[in-house]
Amino acid sequence: MFSRLYIHIPFCLEKCGYCAFVSCKPLKGELENYHTLLLKEMQLASGNYQPAEPLDSIYFGGGTPSLLLPEQVAQIIAVASKQFSLSPAVEITLEANPGTVDEGRLRAFRTAGVNRLSLGIQTFDGNLLRCLGRVHDAAQARQAFRDARRAGFDNIGLDLIHGLPGQSLSQWHSDLREAIRLAPEHISVYGLTVEEGTPFSLRYPEESPDIPDDDQSAEMFEAADSVLPTAGYEHYEIANYARNGHRSRHNSGYWRRDGYLGVGVAAHSFLRKGYGFRFSNYETVEEYRAALAGGCLPHQDQNDLSLEDAMAEFMFLGLRLFDGISSDEFEREFDLPLRSVYGSVIDELTRIALLQCDQGVLRLTRRGLLLSNQVFARFLP
Ligand code: SF4
Structure with a gap:
């Protein structure tokens, strides 16, 4: 049915101007107790769904999973192991915002069992980081990477975004150079999309001259496609580059239609039975918590694939x-x-x-x- 587990952490310190993900600032006490809801959901889900084999990957995505305490992450991994069992070589990724971690915290995540870190750097340009509304600056981004290495992470991915407001091709080249200098194992390169309903959609309406046009975005995509492979990164998916042996196993599973169970607010699942079926969880913490309190799985819809x-x-x-x-x-x-x-x-x-x-x-x-x-x-x- 599934071989991968996705865990959604819907909390962030601040909402970035371009963000269309399900995330919000936590209310008092929410962050402290959220992991207990995840444990409950896994327990309930395991009565209904079991993986075909021990889990090959766990992915803590968000939101900002690095806001969890390392001991909460350890508990979640322990319960996942108990309910679903883990393969000995399981890949466990945690997305981290550079503004929320230091060496000690990263070391504790590593000790908790996380063996792959995905750092949401986005750009090394301080002005662009401010424009995006990120809670970290460029110095913190570099420091988070060095701290992660010192904490024992030997599998680190960086996320970068191109097509940012006012970003020039030479600024983008500079981001690529800086990423290569840090020598992560994996680099994801996304083009900015201005999503409806975000503050960016008001600030940068369609055809805004501040947003690089299609030709400029294509040039930035091609720049990454030329520079990163030259530096030893295999371009293995439209937006993803990896050093040999370091493709993201979890995300590769999505593209190969491996089954995955998603837990947490707004998490999506795809289970392999028949042609497969997809379902998603409630998108607010209140609805999610209420369903679990009533002993029900917090699913809001299901779609059986033809x-x-x-x-x-x-x-x-x-x-x-x-x-x-x-x-x-x-x-x-x-x-x-x-x-x-x-x-x-x-x-x-x-x-x-x-x-x-x-x-x-x-x-x-x-x-x-x-x-x-x-x-x-x-x-x-
Ligand atoms: S840190 Fe990520 S999930 Fe959180 S608001 Fe910013 S873009 Fe959205």
């Missing part, structure tokens, strides 16, 4: 990976030849140079990478 849904997901998630999609794998999964379902779409996307097929493996072209959303839309049912 064959068409599952095949479409297989295509648009799998094409994100540079390994591509093999027609044999598709046939093993769905008992149908790939071309019998998507032959005409593949031919058309190949003709306009967005897809390429090499020995039965389908991949995005360089052009397809830049226009990936248009490619993915063609596989929707």
Whole structure:
């Protein structure tokens, strides 16, 4: 049914101006008690769902998971181990905001069992960090990285964002250079999207001259795609680069449609049974807590996938990976030849140079990478 566990921590010290994630400032006492709700949910969930094999990865995402106390993280891992069992080589990632950690705290997370750290640095430019509303400055970002190394983390990922308001190509190059100098094992590179309902959507309405346009964003994407591989990072997914052997196992599982159980406020799950089904948890702490207090799983909806849904997901998630999609794998999964379902779409996307097929493996072209959303839309049912 699943081999991965996602744990959502919906609290942040401040709301960043561009953020569309489910996160809020904790009310008094919320942060202190939230982990007990997670323990309860795992206990309830384990009565309904069990992994097919011991868990291969746990991911603490948010929000700001580094606001949890290390002993709370240790308790969550212990209960996950008891309820679901963990593989001996389990990857346990914790997202950390550089403004919330120091060497001692990071060492305690490492001791608690976290073996991979994902640092949300976003940019090393102080003015841009202020513009984003981040709670950390560039010096704290660098310090958090050094502290993580000293605390014993040998698997660290950095997140960067390009296409920031007023950001020039040379500023972006400078961010890339600085990230490479730190030598993390993994670098994620996201393009800023101004989401409706965020303070940024009011500050930077559509076509705002302050936001780099599509051509400038494409240049920044291509800069990363050129600079990072030269520095030894494999570009293995549209937004992700890794040193040899350091791809994110947890996130790679999403793109391969591995089953995962999500716990916590607003967490999403995908369980493999039939063509798979997805469900999500309540999005407010109050509703989430009330469901658990009543002895119920805090699910707000469920969507059972049809064959068409599952095949479409297989295509648009799998094409994100540079390994591509093999027609044999598709046939093993769905008992149908790939071309019998998507032959005409593949031919058309190949003709306009967005897809390429090499020995039965389908991949995005360089052009397809830049226009990936248009490619993915063609596989929707
Ligand atoms: S730290 Fe992350 S989750 Fe929290 S408000 Fe900022 S972008 Fe959103």
